[in-house]
Amino acid sequence: MDFSACLAIILVSAFFLSVHAxxxxxxxxxxxxxxxxxxxxxxxxxxxxxxxxxxxxxxSVTVLVLEAGEFDNSEERVTVPGFVGQGYNPAYDWNITTAPQQFLDNNSRFYCQGHVVGGSSILNGLVTTRGSSADYDAWATLGNPGWSWRDLLPYFIKSENFTANIGPDTASALHIQPEISKHGLSGPLQVGYPRFFYNQSRNFLQGLSELDIPILDDPNAGVSARGMIAPSSISAGNQSRMDSRRAYLDGVLNRPNLHFASGQTVTRILIRTASNHPVPPFGYIKRAYGVENVTCTREVVLAAGAIFSPALLQVSGIGPAPILRELNVTMQVDLPGVGQNLQDHAMVGAFYDYTIPGLFSTRNLTGDVLQSAQEEYRTNRTGPLTAPLISAVAFPSLRSLVSNWSSVIETFNSTTPEQYLPPGTGRHPHLVAGFTQQRSLLLQLLSRYDVGALEILADSIGTLTAAIQRPFSRGSVRALSADLLANNTTLTSNIRLDPRYCANPTDCSILLAGLRFNTRLVNTTGMQQLLPSPSPPWDAATSQNDTALIEVIHRNLVTEFHPCGTTAMLPFELGGVVDPRLVVYGTNNLRVVDAGIMPIIPAAHLQAAVYAVAEKVSFYFSLPKDIPV
Known part of the structure; x- marks a missing residue:
């Protein structure tokens, strides 16, 4: 699984300013x-x-970065790819839980988000996928000029230092033939491949081919609805995790104009009126002039992630008017979309233990075998500990999942757009208008053979996880108190996160199709060579019973940790929060730069897109405000 590359929130207190260094x-x-x-x-x-x-x-400019978490200690649980998924320091996680999920089993879900310098790039599963060109072309179609695939590709390239560090035999067997022209060779973020692949990856790719799922030579060149071996955010040289701290911060801490402070939690943006004349429909334009006790002359940039950024906007007076009244905060800008339009990739794991004698998997990494693997890794940077939990993935289209895909599209299209949106503030006319356009695009994307509807993630022991990639459900984030640290509690206690998984039953229907696809996959010749043994509840009877499978989904659905959309880049009348320069509507110098700005979630792991978004918006800072994007 992958932990999203999302960002932490932070506060500056009076005590903080009394510290001299x-x-x-x-x-x-x-x-x-x-x-x-x-x-x-x-x-x-x-x-x-x-x-x-x-x-x-x-x-010539001064920059202050504030982060709630501390620096990680570079422990092997963080840096060694082979230890991904085996735990980490609890201090690196915000330890969020969702609201009870009423459309599943009424239980909450654990929701990992990075509380550490580098955010969730310290915790994620390293999988580096960009998605398809259609994902980003949809952003542009929704009223965001300058945000198509063609527009973003230079920034994917700028962020990346790609190495195709694969021998010819392995490259041929695993279909790893990158289009180098689509990759960056000198960016800060190292991306490459491990020096060890489990043999099960070949069986997975062979099984997909038997089901007429083509295998991609390069999953990051604009097409993604295929099977693939995904590259990882690892250093090709020392085979360790490459996160945003090591890529973008450690090497520039000596810049005299860049100040960085960890262990600081911001709870409010300071805002004042910037104009003498009202500007419809926002009233008087507002200007952000700092956070608690620290002011700025140019801009405040919110990069706190899709959960914390909207909550911080709300307690600062920017958000849906009814919520601001409930919080008893002074309304600065009435923006109905703040905290709405929450999207995520929800997933369900299916378990088919591989029982062929002599098969080597992560289960073998115990005792003397683990000690030997550690010695090999530390000495040579080779062996199984260079391999992350997940490298073999697929993004099958809806056409590949179900034969009656066109009738499925018609069924999806028969409901009204607002039918499954969150009640109350979530059904503001602007949000309904925005989701109507989103839904139209989602249906178009699902109709295409070259666009993924679902992700299948394969590990070495027989877990085939199905993750919905184009959710129709929409959730919300909202602050519960004007003081995010009220009653001496943690910040997360005063924020309500409600993904509303499967609020639109379309999502569970596609997950059901994914689990059925897994059943077909494990019965291919390539996968049968591994002697897969279904573990309950994946017995033959359950796998053929839709009602039983839906119950399994409701009990076992969890997150892929990819929250986005809560500060969406959309026109204001479509429920947007930021414009194409990522400036918050109704303000002239407050930007949001994180996954929250994504109007529709890409069918991909989000970290590569967040790097590209941040690289692109950094260019906008140098443009005069009257230059079109």
């Missing part, structure tokens, strides 16, 4: 903190560190 790793320390900066960035995860790096390239 902020300690940083490796003996580095910032200079004394100023009371005023040109730019303040709230969040030191993927997007925040990219923007901080790029802004501070201009030595």
């Amino acid at each position: 902020i300690p940083l790793p490796c003996g580095n320390a910032t200079e004394s903190l100023y009371s005023m900066y040109d730019y303040i960035i709230v969040g030191g995860g993927v997007a925040g560190l990219v923007v901080g790096n790029r802004l501070s390239e201009n030595s």
Whole structure:
């Protein structure tokens, strides 16, 4: 599984300003903190560190980055790809739980999000997929000029330092033949392949081919509705995790104009009126001038992630008017979309233990075998510990999942757009209008043979996880108190996260089709060579019973940790929160730069897209405000 590359939220307190220097790793320390900066960035995860790096390239401006978490200790549970999924320091996680999921089993879900410098890039599963060109062309179609695949590709390239570090025999067997022209060779983020692949990956690809699912030579060249071996965010040289901290921060901490402070949690953006004349429909335009006790002359950049950024906007007076009244905060801008349009990739694991004698898998990494693998990794940077939990994935189209795909589309199209939106503020006319256009695009995408509807993730022991990629359900995020640290509780206690999984039954229907697809997959010749043995509830009877499978989905559905959409880049009248420059509507200098701006979730792991979004918006900072994007 993959933990989304999302970003943490942070606060500056009066005590913070009394400190004369902020300690940083490796003996580095910032200079004394100023009371005023040109730019303040709230969040030191993927997007925040990219923007901080790029802004501070201009030595004439001062930049402050604030992060709630601390630096990780570079322990092997973080850095070694083979240990992904085997636990991490609890201090690196916000330990969020969702609201009870009423459309599943009324239970909450655990929701990992990075509470550490580097955000969720410290915790994720390393899988690096961009999605299809159609994903980003849909963003542009929704009223966002400059955000198509063609527009974003240069920034995918700019962020990446790609290495096709695969021998010819392995490359041929696993269909790894990258289009180098679509990759960056000198960016900060190293992307490559492990020096070890489990043999089960070949069986998986062979099984997909038997089901007429083509295998991609390069999953990041604009087409994704195929099977693939995905590259990873790892250093090709030392075969360790490459996260946003190591890619974008560690090498620039000595810049005198860049100050970084960890362990700081922002709870409010300071906002004042910037104009003397009202501008319909926003009233008087607002200007962000800082956070608690630190002011800025140019911009505040929210990079706190799709959960925390909208909550921070709400307690600062920007959001749906009914919520602001309930919070008893002064309304600065009535933006119905703040905290709405939440999307995520929900997933269900199916378990088919591979029982062929002599098969090597992650289950063998215990005792003396693990010790030997550790010695090999530490000495040579080779062996099974270079392999992440997941490399073999597929994004089958709806046409590949069900034979009656056209009638399925018609069934989906028969409901009214607002029927499954969150009640109350979630059905504001602007949000209904926005979702109507989103749904139309989703139906078009699902009709295509070259666009994935579902993801199948295959590990080495026989887990085939199905993850919905184009959800029709929409959830919400909202602050529960004007003081996000009220009653001496944690910040997450005062934020309600409700993904509303399967609120639209379309999503569970596609997951059902995915589980049926897994049954066909394990019965192919390629997969049968592994002697898969279904583990309950994946026995033959359950696998053929739709009612039983839906119950399994309701009990076992969890998140792929990819929240987005809660500060959507859409026209205001479609429920948008930010414009195509990612400036919050009704303000002239407050931007959001994280996964929350994604109007429709891509069929991909989100970290590559977040890097590209942050690289692209960093270019906008250098443009005069009247230059079109």
